[in-house]
Amino acid sequence: MSQDSRKLRIERPTMPAGGWGSVQEVGTILLQQRVPLKDSRLLLHQNKPDGFMCVSCAWAKPANPHPFEFCESGAKATAWETTSKAIGADFFERHTVAELAGWDDHRLEDQGRLTVPLRYDPASDRYRPIDWDLAFAEIGAALRGFDPKQVVFYSSGRASLETSYLYGLLARMYGNNNLPDSSNMCHESTSVGLQKTIGVPVGTVTLDDFAHTDCIFFFGQNVGVNSPRMLHQLQEARRRGVPVITFNPLRERGLVSFTNPQSPGEMLSGAETPISTQYHQVKPGGDTAAIMGLCKAIFARDDEARAAGEQRVLDTAFLQEHTQGLAEFEAAVRACSWEDIERESGLRRAALEDAAAVYCRSAAVMGVYGMGLTQHRNGVQNVAMVVNLLLLRGNIGKPGAGVCPVRGHSNVQGQRTVGITEKPELAPLDKLKEQYGFEPPRDKGMDTVEACEGILAGRVQAFIGLGGNFVRAVPERALMEAAWRALPLTVQVSTKLNRNHVVHGKASYILPCLGRIEIDRQRSGPQDVTIEDSTACMHGSRGMAEPVAATLRSEAAIVAGIAKATLAPNPRVDWDRWVDDYASIRDAIAATYPEIFHDFNARMWTPGGFRKPLAAANRIWHTDSGKAGFTVPEELAPAAVAGEGGGATLRLFTVRSDGQFNTTIYSHDDRFRGVYGSRMVIFMARADMAKYGLVQGELVALRCAADDGVARRVDGLAVVPYEVPEGCIAGYFPELNPLIPLWHHAKESKVPAAKAIDVVLERGRAT
Incomplete structure (x- = not known):
């Protein structure tokens, strides 16, 4: 199971997402997997309305696709599946x-x-x-x-x-x-948090909203690795001058700059599109505190507008008609001190006020997030805080605005739609x-x-x-x-x-x-299947290899x-x-779920997919109160796990590389972070390295700080200097999963809290 740390090479990453690096990666994996030329042409049909849906991420499929509607990650997944090995x-x-x-x-x-x-x-x-x-x-x-x-x-x-x-x-x-x-391991916090606050378990944003938004807030989502095709929408938004405000512990290349591989001009000139207009490196687990700071600054601006007799910052008409719980939430925000917010978020008050200023002058704001928000002890609370932020100015249920959770597997959301759930109340049992x-x-x-x-x-x-x-x-x-x-x-x-x-x-x-990309021949002939994307749109998919x-x-x-x-x-x-x-299966699905899947076979090839009804997108709230609900957070940040002391205690969060998709490891390289040859590394701030007397490449061990009688340890981790919040370190999933206690999961949703694990660092040894 070990990887040889002697093969490790560390470089300073400077390249944008996309660009020649992406093209080279695609070519390399096609050769490594011995994908025949005829099968490499399959990429031309990937994510097309009459082709096959990508087997990696669940990002939305456009009605009018680009000539090459695939990304580096998707091409790797296709090569991995169509290999001749x-x-x-x-x-x-x-x-x-x-x-x-x-x-x-x-x-x-x-x-x-x-x-x-x-x-x-x-x-x-x-x-x-x-x-x-x-x-x-x-x-x-x-x-x-x-x-x-x-x-x-x-x-x-x-x-x-x-x-x-x-x-x-x-x-x-x-x-x-x-x-x-x-879903239980990634976005169950979304399903619980959104259902509770706005009455639907999934996001409200579609691809069309990207063309109408005038501000995007990003929380804990690495677009360059996990959903690179979204960079097309982000690039188009940035060209319109749309600000992108990012909250993420690491500076990820896809959220810094992008060179579009489908643009000959950009590829020849090396032109880059800056993605984030503000980048805030929030501490792992500090997202609730950061959003509390944003809301505190918004209420302050609303106070100033009222005092000056100017137009309110808050959308008071929307709030009165469509929401409940504002008074309690506002009281909690006002009572929360800037000192506590700065300590728990790791961000300065001025930085949060700058971000709030952009939010306040934007008419249509989208809140995009990933597992950096959901895989926490307070994962459900984090999701509810994004909803709180959006509700203040009516940013749900109008063009260009809404909540946008970015899912991982290409049909993980769809499986829930057709009954894969452990919760009987979510399945149509009487109908079955x-x-x-x-x-x-x-x-x-x-x-x-x-x-x-x-x-x-x-x-x-x-x-x-x-x-x-x-x-x-x-x-x-x-x-x-x-x-x-x-x-x-x-x-x-x-x-x-x-x-x-x-x-x-x-x-x-x-x-x-069979893989989804392969032709599925049954007695009645070749079969097609369907999947649901992150925006709740259903698409047909036709195997072609x-x-x-x-x-x-x-x-x-x-x-x-x-x-x-x-x-x-x-x-x-x-x-x-x-x-x-x-x-005939689709006919059965339509009979079980007629509201969503009526005329299923006739609609499955709709360009861009057909969308399941989402009441919240139309400002209809299927909640207990019939309104969207503000939620008062229980705590600004999760408490540290009970520790043993006797070492350097740090907060670890796990990440993925551009050489993997979930537990599938395409290579041991991570070019976006400049790490080659090994995944047995931890990323650490230079100030922390100096504090603990560590040098680049030195081997350390990590053990979980929990004092519950279970030994959880990973040895042979090489230290890599990186721009990480002090007191925090990052390392790869799934290599560092042994450090996560089973009980260390999100309240309410039970999503493993892989984004904030308290660990003790020791001088290590190779395994």
């Missing part, structure tokens, strides 16, 4: 699972596509090929022997709407709502009962944290994974991996080898599936195969017909 049964003859467990994430996935169904053989410590029907029969027999409440059906976020619908139905017909997904003639379970299922707790306690008997790399993504790695090996059954539906296969249950199956192997089955066919082998026959559920023709 493949794993057959012979691979496991050469390698035991114990040997593979010592490989790092990149090396595992870089072996290529899985091509045959596999079953773990404990006698030889190898995976062996198994016939598809036999695999389904054995999995079904095992599932029928378990208590349904002790089985988890996890999904990673990439499965189509069609497959997700079938998967949710399988779990509920089996007898549980144990349907955690990757009427439609399919069974009694759906009504008790709450396990979310991701609860599933982990159940595994650690020995209560979970089986884990079915529809994609993903669960054991690598979750906190508490040392305890989780040990407990995982005690699971009676693990099943993974996957395209590539990852950590979840080499850390396995007693009985373990790998079921290799030949499958890497004829032995693969589609995700929908695999879910149906498990269902048929597990569940008693139901005359109202024809799994075979659904697999033969995905249009």
Whole structure:
């Protein structure tokens, strides 16, 4: 699992996002993955209205796309999936699972596509090929022997709407709502916070709003790595003179400047578009304090306007008609001292007042945020604070304004829309009962944290994974991996080898599936699927590459195969017909969710997608009060975890590199931060390095400061000087996940608080 720190090279990053660096990265990965020329041309169809939807991020797909409607990250994801590298049964003859467990994430996935169904053989410590029907029969027999409440059906976020619908139905017909997904690890704070405050669980902004906005506030979202296609909208806004105010602990290249690879003039001249007009390096966990400062400055300006008899800064008509709780929130803001705000945010009062001044003179403001806001103990509160800020001047429900959470996986939001949820109140259980003639379970299922707790306690008997790399993504790695090996059954539906296969249950199956980019041929012909983007728009997606192997089955066919082998026959559920023709699945989805998916098959190819109804976008508030609600924060910043002392205590936040997408590691390089050859690093302010007597490249260890009897430690981390708030350090996800206690999660949403972990730094050693 270790990476050789001797290979580490550190450079000073100066390049913008995009530009020749991006072009070179795309060319490199196409060559490394041995993508044939004919398949590299697939990129011309990526995110096009009649093509395939990107398998990485969920950023919106325009009705009138650019000639090359893909970014560096998306091209890497396409190359990773359409690689000509493949794993057959012979691979496991050469390698035991114990040997593979010592490989790092990149090396595992870089072996290529899985091509045959596999079953773990404990006698030889190898995976062996198994016939598809036999695999389904054995999995079904095992599932029928378990208590349904002790089985988890996890999904990673990439499965189509069609497959997700079938998967949710399988779990509920089996007898549980144990349907955690990757939302639990990233944007569940959004789903809880927005539902509570404005009555919808998703954002209100569309791509069209970028053309009408006159100010964008950015919070904790690294656009250059996680959603680079958004840089097109940001560049166009900046060319119109729209200010972009950024709050982020690190200065990220994509939020500093951008050279558009699709502009010959920019590429030849090296011209750069500055993105952020103000950049505030807020302390990790200090976002609530920063927004309190913004609001305090806004109220002060409103006071001045009233005293001078001028037009109010607050949108009083909107506030009176559409909101509740303003008085309580205003009182809390006025009572909050600038001293506390500056201490907890790490920002100066003058800087926050400057940002507030821009907000006050803007008529249409968007609030864009990512996991830098949601993966905190106060993640739900952070989301509610963004809503508070926007409500003050009526910046929800009008063109160019609104809340814009940027999601990760390309259909993670859509899975929730069609029933992947552990919360029974969010699923149309009565409709499913009427439609399919069974009694759906009504008790709450396990979310991701609860599933982990159940595994650690020995209560979970089986884990079915529809994609993903669960054991690598979750906190508490040392305890989780040990407990995982005690699971009676693990099943993974996957395209590539990852950590979840080499850390396995007693009985373990790998079921290799088609990728979204591949042609999915069923009895009625080639099949199309649908996905939902970050702006709640639904899009058709058509596979266009030949499958890497004829032995693969589609995700929908695999879910149906498990269902048929597990569940008693139901005359109202024809799994075979659904697999033969995905249009019949969409008809079923439309019958379950008519308000969203009426005429689904007719509308799925609408350029730009068709949007699900979002009441808040029309200033209709499906909240308990019928109005948008201001929320008074419980605390300015989360308290430090109980510590042991005896070392340098720092606040760690995890980040991703431009060489990865979630747990998929394309390379060990991060050119935007000038780190090459290793991911085993921490980024540290030079002042902190001097304070602790550290030099560039020196190895240190980190251990979690929590004093709960569990040892959490990562060794062999090289120190990299970087512009980080003092007292804070950054390091890569998922390498530093072992430092996160399972209980260290957001209140209300249970999202792991990976963006603020208190750690003790020690002189380290290589692993």
